[in-house]
Structures are given as structure tokens and as C-alpha cells.
Amino acid sequence: MRKIAPGVYQIKVPLPCDPEVPESNLGYTLVYLIEGHDGWTMIDSGGNTPEGLEALDTQFHAAGAQWEDVRDLIVTHFHADHLGLASAVRERSKAKLIMHELDAPSALLKRWAGSLDERANALVDALVAQGMPRDAVQQMGPPARMQAILNMADADVLVNGNHVLRRDGVELHILWTPGHTPGHISVYYPAQKLLFSGDHLLPRITPNIPYFPIVGGNPLGDYLRSLDKLESVSVDWVLPPHEGTFRNLQKRLAELRRHHDRRLRETLAAVRDGPRTAWQIASKIRWRVGTWAEMASRTRQFALMETLAHIRHLVEQGKLRETQRDGVVYYGLVEASKPLKR
Numbered sequence: 001m002r003k004i005a006p007g008v009y010q011i012k013v014p015l016p017c018d019p020e021v022p023e024s025n026l027g028y029t030l031v032y033l034i035e036g037h038d039g040w041t042m043i044d045s046g047g048n049t050p051e052g053l054e055a056l057d058t059q060f061h062a063a064g065a066q067w068e069d070v071r072d073l074i075v076t077h078f079h080a081d082h083l084g085l086a087s088a089v090r091e092r093s094k095a096k097l098i099m100h101e102l103d104a105p106s107a108l109l110k111r112w113a114g115s116l117d118e119r120a121n122a123l124v125d126a127l128v129a130q131g132m133p134r135d136a137v138q139q140m141g142p143p144a145r146m147q148a149i150l151n152m153a154d155a156d157v158l159v160n161g162n163h164v165l166r167r168d169g170v171e172l173h174i175l176w177t178p179g180h181t182p183g184h185i186s187v188y189y190p191a192q193k194l195l196f197s198g199d200h201l202l203p204r205i206t207p208n209i210p211y212f213p214i215v216g217g218n219p220l221g222d223y224l225r226s227l228d229k230l231e232s233v234s235v236d237w238v239l240p241p242h243e244g245t246f247r248n249l250q251k252r253l254a255e256l257r258r259h260h261d262r263r264l265r266e267t268l269a270a271v272r273d274g275p276r277t278a279w280q281i282a283s284k285i286r287w288r289v290g291t292w293a294e295m296a297s298r299t300r301q302f303a304l305m306e307t308l309a310h311i312r313h314l315v316e317q318g319k320l321r322e323t324q325r326d327g328v329v330y331y332g333l334v335e336a337s338k339p340l341k342r
Contacts, residue, residue: 001059004239005192007035007170011059013046015081026242029081031056032196033063034189036168039071042095043187043196044241048084048152056085067092071167074174076198077181078103078152082241086153098165099155100176103183106154111215119214126213129329131277132304136297159185177230179223180207186230193236195249200226201238203246205288206259210305211312220313224260227253260310267310268319268333275323275332282307 002010011031029052032043046052060067070093075083078099086097101107124137163174173188177200187196199207200223209223235249246252263285270276270284282304283292289299311331314320320331 001062003063004032004237004245005194008189008192008194009033009035009059009063009065010239010245011046011056011063013052013055013085014049015047015052016049026081028242030239030241030244032239033060033065034170034172035065036071036170038168039069040065041072041074041165041167041170041172042070042089043074044076044082044198045073045085045089047081048088053085053088056088068094070095072096072098072165074098074165074172074185074187075103075155076186076196076200076241077184078105078108079181079199080152082198083152090153096156097153098157098159098174100183100185101155101158101160102178103181103185104155104158105152107183122214123212127301127304129327130213130304130308131279131328132301133279136300175229175233177226179209179219179226182217182219182222184226188233188235190234193234195230195233195235195238197238197240199241201230201249201252201256202240203238203243203252205243206256208302208306209260209309210302211308212305213308218312218316220260220309221316224257227256263310264314267307267314271320271332275330277328277330278308278311279304281311281331 004010009032011033013029013031015026015028029044029046031046034041034043046056070089073086073089073095075086075097089095090097127137128134159174161176165172165174171190173190175186175188177184177186177198180199184198184200186198186200188194189196209219211219230249230253233249236247238246238249238252266285267281270281282300285303285307287295287303289295292300295303311320315322318334321334323330323332
């Protein structure tokens with residue numbers, strides 16, 4: 001447990017390594033506690049493991065908190081390392097679980113209409129259409145992963161944009177920052193100029209921005225606009241859930257924009273000699289975790305989803321066009337392309 005600022009504490013909850021994605025091992029989730037005059041607010045809960053629950057409970061009490069005094073649990077997005085222990089927190093406290101309406105498990109259930117097997121098969125077909133070899137798709141894992149998300153705690157309070165939460169003398173601004181997920185939120189504490197960024201901002205690595213062909217949208221465009229939204233926020237410290245706290249928000253925003261600008265240009269360069277599938281484009285990108293040949297199967301899947309996010313943004317910007325041949329989608333340059341824009 002670490003005291004970050006007056007009445008603000010950081011708890012480190014261990015996060016097991018996913019053996020199918022060894023490159024993504026983050027080690028822990030950072031959970032935050034904010035003390036009010038008559039209660040506490042928690043931001044994120046950590047992953048649901050016995051070790052995680054024990055670490056959360058021990059450090060929670062070390063901060064001087066009692067479970068019955070937790071009023072609100074704000075979860076930044078639906079991923080298991082953030083929402084996983086929400087049920088345990090609610091069982092021990094009076095907390096109301098607050099999430100964006102697009103990321104609540106009940107909303108996911110509506111978007112994932114049909115049986116999980118049907119949705120998994122639809123995703124397989126969609127990825128094969130993007131050039132992913134079918135034998136590689138078969139190694140993606142069972143739909144049990146999707147079921148695990150749906151089985152997590154559902155929200156008590158839904159927000160649908162920006163929202164101000166006032167509790168016990170503490171005012172928190174809930175900011176909708178989509179991109180990493182459709183309903184991702186960050187939390188701003190103006191009295192202390194603290195930004196609890198969720199996975200929207202991390203100090204060293206770039207958050208994964210995936211595009212799911214069976215869902216649609218323009219997640220990279222959403223993400224870049226979410227970066228713009230934070231430009232005017234006065235922040236002394238950014239408090240993310242992984243890696244560690246950092247200062248100089250504007251510098252990090254600029255770094256992330258440059259990263260995605262480079263990735264967009266890499267994507268365009270990959271089709272300079274002619275149309276390619278998303279899978280082929282992804283294999284040409286320079287990835288931080290190693291070469292395409294070295295990647296584990298699920299890591300390639302994540303890389304493909306992120307490449308698709310950049311492709312989709314370029315299609316919407318009029319830089320790429322898509323064509324289909326024999327049920328496979330190819331992407332090629334649009335002649336006399338316009339300069340890149342957000």
C-alpha cells in the first residue's frame with residue numbers, strides 16, 4: 001500500500017501472467033482508494049484470484065479503511081483485471097458499482113446477442129475473412145473467455161458520458177474516454193489535480209486499441225478524440241492501473257499521438273505495392289514484443305485487432321479502400337490520398 005496524496009492510496013493487486021500471451025504480463029493492477037469525510041471510493045478492483053483478493057484485503061485495511069465504509073466502486077472498463085474482484089468488494093461493503101453503460105456486462109450481453117458459440121463462430125469467420133489462417137484462429141481459445149466476462153458483477157449505476165460524482169466532500173469527474181473499450185472511463189479529482197486514467201493512458205506501453213469486425217465502429221478515432229479531450233484538464237499526477245504513476249500529461253498525450261501517427265504511416269506503407277489482407281499488413285508492422293514469427297498465437301490475434309483499428313481509421317479517412325475477393329477482404333491505397341487527420 002502506498003499513500004499517493006492526502007486521502008488517496010494505491011493498492012497493488014497481483015495479476016497472473018496469461019500463458020497464452022506471455023508478452024503481455026503486466027504483473028499487477030493498481031487499485032486506488034479515495035477517502036471522504038464519511039466513506040471511501042475505490043477505483044477498479046483487480047483480477048479475481050485468491051492471491052489478488054488477499055492482497056486487496058490486506059492493503060485495504062493497512063490504509064485505515066473498513067469495508068462497510070466503501071460507498072462507491074468505479075470500474076474504468078470491463079476487462080477482468082479491473083472488474084474481476086468487484087463482486088467480492090460489493091459482498092464486503094455497501095459500495096455501488098459504477099460503470100459506463102457501454103461496458104457494463106448487461107450491455108455486453110445485448111451486443112453479443114445469440115449464444116456464445118454463435119458469437120465465437122462469427123468472430124472466427126470474420127477473422128478468416130481478414131486473412132487470418134483458419135488453423136491460427138482455432139488456437140484463439142474457447143468462448144469460455146467471453147462467458148467469464150458476462151459472469152462478472154454488473155453495474156448498479158450506469159453513466160453515459162461525462163458525470164460528476166459528489167460524495168462526502170469529494171468531487172470526482174467521470175470522463176468518457178473510449179478507445180481501449182467502447183465504454184472506458186477515466187476519473188479526474190480536481191481538488192488534487194489527479195487523473196485516474198484507467199488503461200487509456202499508461203506511462204510506457206501503448207494501450208491496445210482493438211477493432212472487432214463483428215462489432216464495427218472506429219475505435220482508434222475514438223481513442224484519438226479521447227486524447228484530445230484530456231488536453232485542457234489540469235493534472236499534476238496521472239495514476240494509471242499498471243506500471244506506475246507519472247507527471248507531464250501533455251508530453252504523454254503527444255507521445256501517444258506520434259505513436260499512432262507512425263503506425264498509420266506504417267500501415268499505408270505496407271500496401272504501397274498493392275492490396276493486402278489485414279493479416280498480411282499486420283505481419284509487416286514493427287511490434288514492440290518481437291517479430292511476427294516470434295509471436296504467440298494469441299499475441300498475433302491482438303496485433304491483428306490493433307492493425308484492423310488502424311486500417312478502419314484509414315478507411316474512414318479516405319486513405320484506404322477495401323475490396324473482396326473469394327470471401328477475403330483486401331485493403332489498398334486510394335489514389336491522391338489526403339493528408340492524415342484525426
